Amino acid sequence: MHCAFQAKETKKTPTSPSPPSFFTESKFITAATKKARASPDVLLNVPYGDGEGEKMDFYLPTNPSTLQESGGMCPSFSSKDESGFMATPLRSRGVALAAVDYDIAPKGDLDLMVAQVRRSVVFLQRRYPCNSGIFLCGHSAGAHLVAMALLTDWADFGLRPNLKGISGVLGGAGLAPVQAGISLCPRLREVAWRNSPQLLIEMVKHSAGTCEVKMVMAQYDSPEFRRQTCEFFETLCSTGWEVSLEDIAGVDHFDEMEKLAQEDYVLTQKALKLIRERGNSRE
Template identity: 45%
Template sequence: MKDWTKINKELERQYSPSRWSHRMSADAVIKAHVKALKEGTERARSLAQTLLNVPYGEGDGEKLDVYIPNTNSLDVHLVIYLHGGYWQFLSKEESGFMAVPLIEKGVVVVAVGYDVAPKGNMDLMVSQVRRSVVSVVQQYSHISGLYLCGHSAGAHLAAMVLSTDWSQYSVTPQIKGAFLVSGIYDIQPILSTYVNEPLKMTEEVAMRNSPSRLIPQLKLSSSSCHIVVAVAQNDSTEFRRQSEDYFKTLEASGLNVTMEDVENTDHFSVIELLVDGEYHLTKLLLKMMGKS
């Protein structure tokens, strides 16, 4: 008979990214992560013109921040960033950091807020990020290229956006590229871990919100999107497996997808470094936009 306590303990360890960093202790790495994102966001707010707390829906949490470069060009590339934090932590207030190198290149960055648990549940969060994308497309009719970037839980939400049946919405966003960084694409393994305590997901909720099960819809909605599945070298074995499996499934479906195994990074630095114009993923994003 399997020892479920042991299996559960190992699952908890695998899905605790802070325990896998080689840089510092679990608590320290989370503190440092929040500090890095906050400082990067403050810097972006000092460099860009900003529109803060723009509503995209009726709910209190349904707001986004827009970081606008000094450009007169009507040919605007726009990146929507969906933050991580295990669907229960962080907010748009720490999510403007990647605008620092991008506004220099004339790229607009939008940081999306959504109702994290326990206030929000998984169905609501997925609905919110989908509606935020629709709202951005409606407000910025002159976008020449729309891109998505999500980290961890935000990569899960970005993959759910790519898997949207847009026929139920007033517009069909044409997403040219998506960066899914250290994400979770099959939610079932976390049902029995501490992560699910504030989320209270059932098996059914996890199944309908697992991007790995929605590849046929993604193929219909996002077949022309270049998807980059990125994972940190020092992510846990299970996080790395999630990215590799999702990449292989997308690739087998004939989608335009590349895998990036980012060396010398952990679950946190892999996204924090987007504040730097010389970072591998920043350069890749700019190249995708023809801005390198």
């Protein structure tokens, strides 16, 4: 087991000193995705299931493979058509990106989203059975879904994907705060409970050691996001996972995502390092 927490000394500032540049960053991500899609060796709208929204885009080459789950609760980032921004730095190092669509609310509920993400991982393994490693990457709501994929009993699908690493900017690992707002609806409480990675302790223990987990949080993330990220990190550490958590100074929840389009960005480099090291291992 290996646990590591890295953070630079910063003043305790609960929120960003300036409003998040959400729309500017959305335009940047859209432009970066458009550029990536115009390059050769791109497969668009490949179905991974029977549902209308179950499509993914492949940015080749394919070994090892990287599966990018876009942040699904924010409409600007819900579509794979705006999730290929990471492709350029990855492909330049021989890494493929699969940008995945799934049905966000109100069309899709949380149970469906989790099921679709799991189906997409199974599809990727079946399509590329000789891959040297699948690395799940997600931001915000996408990171929550990646965490749920991490805690999957793959025996139910008849195969075990070659998962080698998980990298995510977590938005929420426990939906207990949501449950507090839906106390009058038992069905919704049950949905929140079974889709909270932090609450799936037994599955966390069962899955320990299957791959390496790299977690990230921003200095100007909301206090609740930071609390839940730290709590989930501690849970993974205590149950035998190889996990690291990095606290990035001077950025907010959206800065982290935009900068992943830059090959020299520290998190891009860490992701490439994880893929290079774990993709070549035979664990």
